[in-house]
Amino acid sequence: MATIGKPIECKAAVAWGPNEHLKIETIQVAPPEDHEVRIKICYTAVCHTDAYTLSGQDPEGLFPVVLGHEGSGIVESIGKGVTDVAIGDHVIPLYVPQCRECKFCKSSKTNLCQKIRVSQGQGVMPNGTSRFTCNGKKLFHFMGCSTFSEYTVVADVSITKINKEAPLNKVCLLGCGVPTGYGAALNTAKVEKGSTCAVWGLGAVGLAVGWGCKAAGASKIIGIDINAKKFEIAKKFGFTDFVNPKDYEKPIQEVLIELTDGGLDFTFECIGNVATMRAALESCHKGWGVSTIVGVAGAGQEISTRPFQLVTGRTWKGTAFGGWKSRDSVPKLVDEYLTKKLLLDEFVSHNLSFNEINDAFHLMHTGESIRSVLTISEV
Ligand SMILES: NC(=O)C1=CN([C@@H]2O[C@H](COP(=O)(O)OP(=O)(O)OC[C@H]3O[C@@H](n4cnc5c(N)ncnc54)[C@H](O)[C@@H]3O)[C@@H](O)[C@H]2O)C=CC1
Ligand SMILES: N[C@@H](CCC(=O)N[C@@H](CSC=O)C(=O)NCC(=O)O)C(=O)O
Numbered sequence: 001m002a003t004i005g006k007p008i009e010c011k012a013a014v015a016w017g018p019n020e021h022l023k024i025e026t027i028q029v030a031p032p033e034d035h036e037v038r039i040k041i042c043y044t045a046v047c048h049t050d051a052y053t054l055s056g057q058d059p060e061g062l063f064p065v066v067l068g069h070e071g072s073g074i075v076e077s078i079g080k081g082v083t084d085v086a087i088g089d090h091v092i093p094l095y096v097p098q099c100r101e102c103k104f105c106k107s108s109k110t111n112l113c114q115k116i117r118v119s120q121g122q123g124v125m126p127n128g129t130s131r132f133t134c135n136g137k138k139l140f141h142f143m144g145c146s147t148f149s150e151y152t153v154v155a156d157v158s159i160t161k162i163n164k165e166a167p168l169n170k171v172c173l174l175g176c177g178v179p180t181g182y183g184a185a186l187n188t189a190k191v192e193k194g195s196t197c198a199v200w201g202l203g204a205v206g207l208a209v210g211w212g213c214k215a216a217g218a219s220k221i222i223g224i225d226i227n228a229k230k231f232e233i234a235k236k237f238g239f240t241d242f243v244n245p246k247d248y249e250k251p252i253q254e255v256l257i258e259l260t261d262g263g264l265d266f267t268f269e270c271i272g273n274v275a276t277m278r279a280a281l282e283s284c285h286k287g288w289g290v291s292t293i294v295g296v297a298g299a300g301q302e303i304s305t306r307p308f309q310l311v312t313g314r315t316w317k318g319t320a321f322g323g324w325k326s327r328d329s330v331p332k333l334v335d336e337y338l339t340k341k342l343l344l345d346e347f348v349s350h351n352l353s354f355n356e357i358n359d360a361f362h363l364m365h366t367g368e369s370i371r372s373v374l375t376i377s378e379v
């Protein structure tokens with residue numbers, strides 16, 4: 001291929017500063033170095049975490065940056081030492097890598113590979129440098145993925161090859177929100193058959209939690225959102241009951257404890273709001289209720305509750321990427337989608353062009369979208 005070993009000039013949506021609209025720019029993407037892979041991004045969705053970092057609330061937020069971490073694409077070229085993917089493979093970039101060598105990867109207790117976590121948080125490749133420039137200015141990478149670009153470079157531990165039969169405009173969602181919610185229920189909380197569950201926030205992440213609770217055989221799955229338009233949509237994902245906190249004067253935990261004979265077996269916070277994190281914990285049943293934090297709260301925010309809530313048997317947990325060991329699991333989730341065990345199409349509320357990327361953020365903020373999928377390059 002003519003581009004191998006050479007910089008590629010292409011379009012990317014650049015975030016020049018917090019709260020600024022993304023600007024489609026011509027950027028240069030350097031070739032992959034050792035243990036790196038350059039990908040032609042075909043599709044990307046927009047996750048709330050992109051909006052969170054763009055808002056300036058992320059303590060690790062850096063600008064200028066190429067955001068995006070829920071994408072799919074095709075390998076354009078590989079650096080020395082790359083063994084697991086080849087040119088032409090269909091792939092999903094992974095913001096939680098899996099090196100299979102670090103202490104975290106070797107433990108069955110976590111999916112949080114730490115091999116490249118420091119450089120990833122610094123917005124650079126593992127060797128400390130960026131592959132992106134725009135008019136000679138360095139751009140930062142984001143979450144090891146940067147999918148808001150026609151081409152990106154990722155570490156070889158941050159990518160997985162998937163079945164070529166899978167539609168890339170759907171399986172891009174397996175880069176973040178859907179596995180996160182589905183795994184929060186199945187891997188982190190370990191929802192039990194017949195149990196009662198409640199989910200705060202019915203965006204893609206919360207809806208995927210509902211699907212995970214249903215897969216685990218939950219008997220009741222309550223969806224909680226201040227946007228009542230989400231309730232009808234949520235029925236497709238297994239939710240059985242709905243509560244809008246705006247309809248009540250008393251604290252929502254009191255409402256839920258009354259509705260569920262003492263509280264829920266499992267609760268999930270999928271908003272990123274420390275007040276709802278507290279409500280989710282305090283809505284758990286005394287003695288055994290488990291609350292899982294999925295939402296990402298802004299810089300400086302802290303959670304609180306009376307320690308008595310934990311003394312009396314409630315458990316507070318958290319999850320990143322739903323606890324999935326990424327390179328092992330994402331190809332299996334693709335197969336679950338292909339065999340219709342896992343929903344993906346139902347999460348796609350909008351298909352937009354790359355030029356409409358700021359509209360995708362607007363649709364998220366107004367609560368009109370579940371996931372907007374942007375076409376970046378034709379397959
Ligand atoms: N832990 C992890 O690995 C991951 C965490 N996240 C985080 O999960 C959260 C959800 O992400 P998305 O589903 O993409 O977001 P979204 O913006 O699509 O959905 C959020 C939902 O919360 C609802 N909401 C907002 N404030 C509320 C309140 N006070 N009470 C009840 N409902 C309220 C909104 O109406 C909306 O339906 C975000 O904080 C995101 O950063 C996302 C992906 C992975
Ligand atoms: N950068 C933030 C933390 C952001 C965060 O918690 N990210 C989640 C994924 S959110 C995906 O949409 C995560 O996986 N965290 C684990 C990690 O190692 O970052 C901050 O500094 O607070």
Ligand SMILES: [Zn+2]
Pocket residue numbers: 047048049050069070176177
């Ligand atoms: Zn995300």
Ligand SMILES: [Zn+2]
Pocket residue numbers: 097098099100101102103104105106112113114115
């Ligand atoms: Zn590792």
